[in-house]
Amino acid sequence: MTAAAQDTGRLADWLSARSDDQLAALLQLRPDLGVPVPGTMDVLAARAGQRPSVVRSADDLDTVALTVLEALALLDAVHRPVSRAQVHELLDRRATPAAVDEALDQLIDRALAWGDDTVEVVAAAPDALPWPVGASFEPATGPDEAEIRAALAELDEPARTLLDRLATSSPIGRTRDAAPGTPADRPVQQLLARSLLTWLDEQTVALPQQVGQVLRNEPVTDPDSLIAPVATPERHRIADVDGVAAGEVLELLRHCVETVAALGRAPAPTLRAGGLGVRELRRIGKVAGLPEDRMSLLVELLAGANLIGCGQPEPGPERNPGGTGPDDYWAPTAAADVWLAAPAAARWGTLAQAWLELPRRPWLVGMRDVNDKPIAALSDEIRTAAAPRDRRTVLKLLAEFDPGAEVSAETLARIIAWRRPRRRHRFTPAMVAATLAEASALGVLGRGALSTPGRALLTGTDAEAAMASALPQPVDYVLVQADLTIVAPGPLVPELADRIAAVADVESAGAATVYRIGEASVRRALDGGASATELHALFGTHSRTPVPQALTYLIDDVARRHGRLRAGIAGAFLRCDDPAVLAEVLNAPVAEALALRALAPTVAVAQAPLAEVLTQLREAGFAPAGEDSSGTIIDLRPTGARVATRRQRPQLRLPTEPSPAQIAGIVRELRAGDRAAKTRHGTDVRPDGSRAVGAAAVALLQLAVRTKQAVRIAYVDAHGAATQRIVEPVRVGGGQLDAFDPATEAVRHFTLHRILSVSLVE
Known part of the structure; x- marks a missing residue:
């Protein structure tokens, strides 16, 4: 029997002696061991010692546990049992006996080590260390983080290239330039002189761990220190936190509505490789008045919530002569109409839940890929299964602090790096800061602290109800000013918001939205079927301030001219009670473009569709109104393109953790198989x-x-x-x-x- 088989046999015997609860805890910590169900303890032991499973299990260990594992490897616990007293002696002055015993129990619970008074480790355990075995036991020498950064700033290009290569590959390098007597101007000698490399022998150098962390923009940690980083958060009143979060949510919802409307008016063609091009992203941002980085987050959120999709919109965009053009476009889905009609808290809940589960990293949009090309929004380059788990890791750490606590991204990244050293390369300060920025944009954070709705979202309780309480209550009144502006002192009830938006344009948005009324906006409301009487009643009923005469005159003046010239469906027709007005139209340049022909002094027909007739006449300075066969004014404004709701692409998911009932069943099957074998x-x-x-x-x-x-x-x-x-x-x-x-x-x-x-x- 080989040594490996003997080790597996001893581990299998130890596993057989464990209680059912202890085996269940092992399968809970390492669920991969139960898939498929192991037939015997020998099979379970063999799986527990496999390197991929050991490394995966070590991802959840903190610095103390990994240091204890390193101590066991130094004591050669892979080949012979080691007493707990030996581990305590080796880690004396670095960790308390209680901390060492707790770390040993963590390793034993995961079957990375086994035993009671004496302990052995699986052969693959040393491979799970994120640093070389023995590195944390060497005396701490070399420059600190500030000195490293200062030394890096003094390097020339060849020396920096050499360091970057070691930081992204193996930290051990072989070179003849490490030999004594090599000229001091050679890159290796420059780096050795600045302690940015460690000399091992005449042909070998090593990159110190802290230098590699600085080069990779990781949190700089010291494996020699077994004391967890301490955070000193800044405190805020939870009412202020929720207030700021609610303000961000109102802005987010307004921007999402504008983005949906912009894509409805002009769907964006997809890139040949998929995603949304920078030019289209800027075009949508220009229409919505938003910067590019904000737009990238919005389209990722809307796509993640299935409010926009990729397909053939209906009605479709005009194609180039010859029928060429993109096959698919990004446009709103039918679900967007339902979302737009929902209350504000429900709309936020849809977006926030989509972001929390989004298997993508929106903050990478616009950065450069390996080919030095900008990463496109909605592309596959930012798709990763680990994104939801990493996002929750950052937020759960912030949730451990008292409500209203703000902790910097650098501190959070340092704490995560200490708790999960094997994952520290993913939790860079830049990544944590980007995650916090996205959470702030969604109202999950306010003033850098976790908001009440954000905490509810993270714990799975009623987040929408919490957001409804945080948002200001909708108001059913406005304040009409003498300068023809309308101030909404809070979010308006949906019906009033729609009516105000139809007759006025948003001039500035925020906690109090300011609208402006002009001739064009009043004409737009009249085109939508409203009458002058209804507009007077709207402001007379809902304005808490007296309606200024200027507004009354404006509405009456526009209404007096509106609809004197009317267009109908023939290709289209024009009729006007005043022959002089119709004659003016027929003599204008627009008549030739529309192919207008007079049938009578008060009637003319056009070959163009009705919508085009109305648009071109308005651009020429006339004020026509559309009517149906009964003479009633109709609303011909475009509703926006829509794409069919497709079945969403399956998300990249991490393995599902088994339930307690499933684990109990695996333990029963395991016991039965083991009993049958013996x-x-x-x-x-x-x-x-x-x-x-x-x-x-x-x-x-x-x-x-x-x-x-x-x-x-x-x-x-x-x-x-x-x-x-x-x-x-x-x-x-x-x-x-x-x-x-x-x-x-x-x-x-x-x-x-x-x-x-x-x-x-x-």
Whole structure:
């Protein structure tokens, strides 16, 4: 028997002696060990020692636990048992005995180490260390972070290139320039002189860990220190935090509505490689009045919530002559209409939940990829399965502090790097700062602290109700000013907001929105079917200030001219009670563009569609109104393009953690298989090689039914996993064995052609 097999056997014996609760805890900490269900403890032990599983389990260990694992490796616990006293002695003055014992228990609970008074570790455990074995036990020498950064600023290009290569590959480099007597102007000698490299021998140098962390923009940590970083948060009143978060949410919702409207008016073509081009992103941002980085976040949120999608919009954009153009466009989906009609808190909840589960990193948009090209929004380059977990890691750490606590991104990154050293390369200060910025833009944070709705979102409670309480209550009134501006002192109720938006343009938005009324906006409301009487009633009913005469005159003046010239559907037709007005239109340059022809002094027809007739006449300075066959003014404003709601692309998901009931079932199956493997039994009767079980095996099962004797069967389940079970046969027939399984205390059904062997239990 090989040494590896002996180690696996000792680990299997130790696992067999563990209680069911301890095995369940192991499978909870390392769920990959239970997929597929291990047939025996030997199989479980072999899986527990496999390098990929060991490294994956070590991702959740903190600096103390990994240092204890390093101490066990130094004491050669891979090949022989090591006493706890030896570990305590090696880590004396660096960690308290209680901290060392707690770390040992963490390793034992994960089966990375096993034993009681003496401890052994699996052979692959040293490979899980994020630093070389023994590095944290060497005396701390070399420059600190500030000195490293100062030294890096003095380097020439060859020396910096050499350091960057070591930082992104192996930290050990072989070179002849490390030999004594090499000229001091060589890059390696420059770096050695500045302590940016460590001399190992005449042909080998090493990159110190802290230097590599600075070069990779990681939090600078010291594995020699076993004391967790301490944060000193800045305190804010939770009412102020929620107030700031609510203000950000109002801005977010307004910007999302404007983005949906912009894409509805002019869908954005997709890039050939997928995603949304920088030019289109800037175009949408210009229409909505938003910067490019803000737009990238908005489109990622809207796409993640399935409010915009990629496809063929209806109505479709005009194509170039010859029918060429993109195959797909980014445009709002039908779900956007439902979202737009929902209350503000519900709309926020849709966006916030989509962001929390988004398997993408929006903050990477606009950065340069490996080919030095800008990363496009909605492209696959920023798609990663780890994004939701990393996002929750940052927010959960912030949630550990008292409500209203603001902690800097640098401090959070340093704490995460200490708690999860193997993951520190992902939690750079830049990444944490970008995550906090996105959370602030969504109202999950306010003043840098976790808001009440954000905390509810993170814990899975009623976040929408919390946001509804934080948002200012909608008001049903406005303040009309003498300069023809309208002030909404808070968010308006939906019906009033729609009516005000139809007759006025937003001049500035915020906690109090300011609208401005002009001739064009009044005409827009009249085009939508409103009458002058209805507009007077709107302001007379909902204004808390007297309606200025200037507004009354403006509405009456526009209404007096509006609709004197009317267009209808022929290709389109024009009619006007005043022949002079129609004659003016027919003599204008626009008449030739629309191919207008007079049928009577008060009627003319056009070859162009009605919408085009109205648009060009308005651009020429006229004020036509559309009407239907009964003469009623109709609203011909475009509703915006929409794409069909597609089945969303499956998200990249991490393996699902098993439930307690599933883990309990795995433990029962494991115990049953282990018991079957160790139980004394007669000679195995195997099938004869045909599809059905051989006659001898069936006869043995029938004998066990008659004598009520237990049998051991080797069985291959539907997933191809081979297991052994001790069962009590109840019935054999119809190609199936029905047997009572003591492990599950239930009758199970086994397909006969999947049974590999049968033997009576002695």
